[in-house]
Amino acid sequence: MTEMVVAEPLWKIRLKLWVRSFKTGWELFKEKKLALFGLGVIIFFAIFGLLYPLYPMIMRNLFWKDDPFGYQTFMPYDPIIGFDPDIVSHPSPPSLRHPLGTDPLGRDILSMIMYSTPREFVLGITAALITVIIGTIIGASAAYYGGVIDTFFMRLADIVMLFPSLALLMVLSAFMELTLFRLALIMGILAGFGSITLVLKAQALTVKVRPFIDAAKSTGASDAYIIFRHIIPNILPLSFLYMMFNVTGAIFTEAVLSFLGLANIRMSWGVIIQMAESSGYLMGASIGTYWWLWLPAGVCITLLCSSFYFLGRGLEEIVNPRLRKR
């Protein structure tokens, strides 16, 4: 009996376990129709964004076969410098050449939207990842150590939460050029020290008092071991969940900042709407006439934001046992 040896190497078993838990998770997830819908939309947008390079190529081949200006230099479907000289007045309504019409500068709206999509993903996910990493580590440590460390981070969170984040970002926009990456970084850090630490700390506190922490402690585990091996794995599902919600927040905020013309981003969905607003197409009775200037981009923002939110809610019901159905 002493020759008890496990047949397979450990990593293989762990991989299998991981796959299995993923499968059970998927089984539960499948039930949530809204979350599935969210996931579907996200996948759609991901493909949509990745396909962008194809779009100008195909369109150019379709409508600019005979190349009056020279293919290589002139890019009519470029989202930033593109211009369609064949159409007399811009903005032009949707047509075969421009499925979603053109903007006042004569650029193709669909091309702008497609071009922006991967950027929205990068921005949202980067910001959310930063937020969650900061929030998880601070939340877990504050809960575990308590005392001064806890008080410091909680008061810090109080102050951060006191700042209206949009107003703060607006002020920051005066300091620096809010490029996509910088914006993601700032939003990530601001949110990470804010309310998410409170939520994750509360969760970590419930983990901290559970006896398996005591068991590890009484065996001589170090603080770092307990935080990283016991507390964080137990709050990680919740962190992941908040990541989904934070993606929504980040994309939304970027769109608003761009819409107000305060971010230095060359092209994004918010910028498209801002373009319409700043050139006066959202004023008064003409709103409905030029719907293609704002509706597609607005719908994209809304769809992507709500998809991440739906996904988060679906995951929440899996992760958070109190919401689970009996």
Next chain:
Amino acid sequence: MLKFLGKRVLQIVILLFIYVTVVYWLIEAMPGSFVDQYLLNPKLTPEIRENLKRQFGFDKPAHIRYLIYMKNFLTLDLGISFSYFPTKVTTIIAERLPRTVFLFVTSTLVSYVLGYSLGKRAAWKRSGILDKTTTFVGIVFWTIFLPLLAIFNIWLFGVILKILPLNQFIDPNLWKTAPLSAQTIFIRLLLTALVFLIVFLIALLISNRLKTIPAKKTMLYTSSITTIVVSIVIWILSGYSIYAWDIIKHMVLPVLTLTLYSFAGSMLVMRDTMLDVIREDYITTAKAKGLPDNVVRDKHAARNALLPLVTNFVISLGFTVGGGIITETMFSWPGIGRAYLEALNTQDTPLLIGLLVFTGIFVLIAHLVADVLYAVLDPRIRY
């Protein structure tokens, strides 16, 4: 309780000072300043330049200005605006604040009442049709791009249906001949609402003492309806009713937009907490007592699920400013949010600081109110 409140107030004051300091230095550190725009003018003589600098306080070093600011802050003086020179910042806020507050209090109240009643019903019949639709619609509105919603509402109600004015606070043509300023009428409207609220609260207090449920209901309904009727009559008799109506008409769209945008927040919180509460043993006990379903839901479950909603309410106040900037821009509503955007564009430092500080105070007071509300709602909490 008093001891706790004292401690909390002290905490808030400390927090506020840190906040003001951070805000001050942040804004102070912004590159460029209001005066720079004038100083660029080559025609100005050195004396005038010096004068200008002195006038706006730029002759002193930053830390001195900070101390002066803090001293003034203690006397509730937020300085003088640059772009509206020489109007005081407090005056500007006082003018703008009622509009913003009215907009937000109305929409927040409506969305919380809506969220509360939808949320509790959705949770009670989990996975029912109501639950599914409200959750879906709620989340779509909750995550909608706010400007899109505003544009859409303007388009639908203003352009297509033509039943509501597109934007602005008032209709300038109507007010050319008005005997009173819009602000006065507006304040009076606010006062009416306040009176109504007070009457309602008193009625609520009295009805709590009444013994039977029908008596309670009659008390509440009669008092509410009487106040509404009386106030409408008074307004009509005063002859200002067309002006008041104009203001109200202009308010509908922004309030609608904000309500649609925010009701899901409270609804989802309510739903989730309700789901939690429903599992508690005292709910089973209440059912076992033979109480009708709606009594168990409203009296036992919803009452206990109310607490997190209060927290949510306070947090949502923090977003007022953010939402305010967008909504007020979209509807050309001259409130705090618009003032903030303008101040940022003109680099009106004192106004900018003033507005940020003011919102900070606003949120902190809300925190305090939430603490008190908590104690009222939950007998277990005795500070």
Next chain:
Amino acid sequence: MLLSVRDLRMYYRTKMGYVKAVDGINFDLDQGESLGIVGESGCGKTSISMTILRLLPDNAEFKTGSVLFDTGNGPVDLVKLPESEMRKYRWRGISMIFQAAMNSLNPVYRVGDQIIEAIQNHFPDMPLDKAREKVAELFTLVGLDPSRMDQYPHQYSGGMKQRAVIAMALACDPKVIIADEPTTALDVIVQDRILKEIRKIQKKLNMAMIYISHDIAVIAEVSDKIAVMYAGKFVELADAVTVFKRPMHPYTYGLMHAFPSTVGEKTELVTIPGEPPNLLNPPKGCRFAPRCPKADSVCLDVDPKYREVEKNHFVACHHPVQPKEVVRFYAD
């Protein structure tokens, strides 16, 4: 018969199939009688009371059976009543003392008001001061100071809450009280007092009671009849002394010998091997067979009938333990 349960079946629907929590339960209860249901966690004992009162979660599915309750003018079948009718019998006909009394009082209302709520719900004409008098009486009855009725639950100690819950159960003069683990979270001395209190009140008011517990010693103290439950079924039902002195089902036998006692000789404790079955797909045949030392091929194949072996002694076993027989459970 005051309460007569026949072939009661209630299953929980889950993704993996049905959990057969209550699977063919039969018993009768008379005025002034007390029945103890003893069983291990997850055997479905709490589900019985929830099925009788029809307080089931959404995923519960009532299958068959009847719960005949004598209202005074003829028995009614509780399972067939419409919900609005059923509500009248809750608390007034059958009330409950819940497991975890700590949580069965709503924290935001005064204890007295919660009892008054129950009274006024069933007697809407009773004025408030009358109801308060009644609550004061009940408080005295269960040994609580009536002046405490205007306090909130969190101001009560564990034992006091338990007493308040008992007072609440008595509020509408029910004919039957179901006590589900009424003393589980309490310390022995408090438990002893509460049990005695309940017993005293029951005798005084001549009520019928159903005790549900996992603790065989507690059940022994308070019941006239004892039903032993295993995996959704009653395996044995008889009067208390018989169950203890001459258990016929091997499970009951094992249980009796697995329970340590502070008195008498220190005997070897029996270990019943294995674990209770999963109610999702319980073993074919007798559900105890895989753990039973007496099991043979019949037991593994055929579900034994629940039958009256002697007068008033019901057993569901193919090979009941004979008097003087010693069953050997293999250890560990």
Next chain:
Amino acid sequence: MQTNDVVLRIENLRKLFPAERKIFGKVKLFVHAVDDITFEIRRKESLALVGESGCGKTTTGRVLVGLEEPTSGRIVVEQEDVTPLLYEDESAAKRYVRETYVKRFSSMSDQQLKSLTGIDAVYAQRFLDLGKNEAKFVDEMLQNRRERVWQMRRRIQMIFQDPYESLNPRMTIFDIVAEPLNIHGVGNLKEREELVAKMLFDVGLTPPETFMFRFPHELSGGQRQRVAIARALILNPSFVVADEPTSMLDVSIRTGVMKLMMRLAEEHQMSYLYITHDLAVARYMSNDIAVMYLGKIVERGPTEEVLKNPLHPYTQALLAAVPIPDPEMKRGEPNIKGSVPRPINPPPRCRFFDRCPYAVKFCEDNDHPPLKEVAPKHFVACYVVAGEAS
């Protein structure tokens, strides 16, 4: 009887918790969770610590495994004073050594030092060997503190009450059982696997490979508690604190776990402290029993003796209150008043005074009675029983 047979000795252990939170100023109100208790456990023997919730029995266990710092008192494990190791803070450990040894020893003559007994004798000898150099002595007591804390953690392990909460739901059974090996760096992966498999086999989870890579939620309560036992024993400790390990298990499972514990204790030559509220379980699990009330041990003695012949009025009441699984057996009425108060700054008299049916004036005027041997090895803390008051 040899003294080195004693595995664990607790002397005057006291643990106070502040009852109020204060930011400034001194805390004046304390919960006396454990108040001056003394006992010892010999090799291969076991002591059951019995009492109602809040009597301090769990706190005692938690101090032993280093989850709480003692307020005062001395804990000796296998002839080594481990108290300095229980303080997180080095200066607190230093203060302890000064208070307990240096102060006392330096005021004694060599003769007196040599005449000391027990654990004191060992340290007195060290003190003399070091030429009565106080600083050196303190240094020696604290040398390799980290290392020794480490060692101590290996020697004393704990089994927790709740099998559902004491295993990390995100770890596999292998990870849970191997965790102590991991923390102490025992063996390589292969060896750990073998050790864990053997341990799982020992606790009756066979065949081990079917259990090793499951998660706790896939196991039943009894199986989980077996895993918890495996985790506690894998480092081969000399002493285990078992905090109500069977109270949440069903009867048909419980005896299996109880028997397993006793068998393993025997096999591993291990002593244990069994914390329980259930006198009947204590009867089966221990040689000796100590009854606690409000942080004090009120009665201690061989288990059977105490249960047959309880002397302290509290023990009597407790025994009378235990329901008996026999409907024909009639038991006595617990002769006791009121309910358990919270031990916040208790008055200096017998802790049981307010509830005692035999209380006399003498009890009120004097301190809490000391434990007195009234029968061989049977100790009681009661003036009336000891015959000092009537």
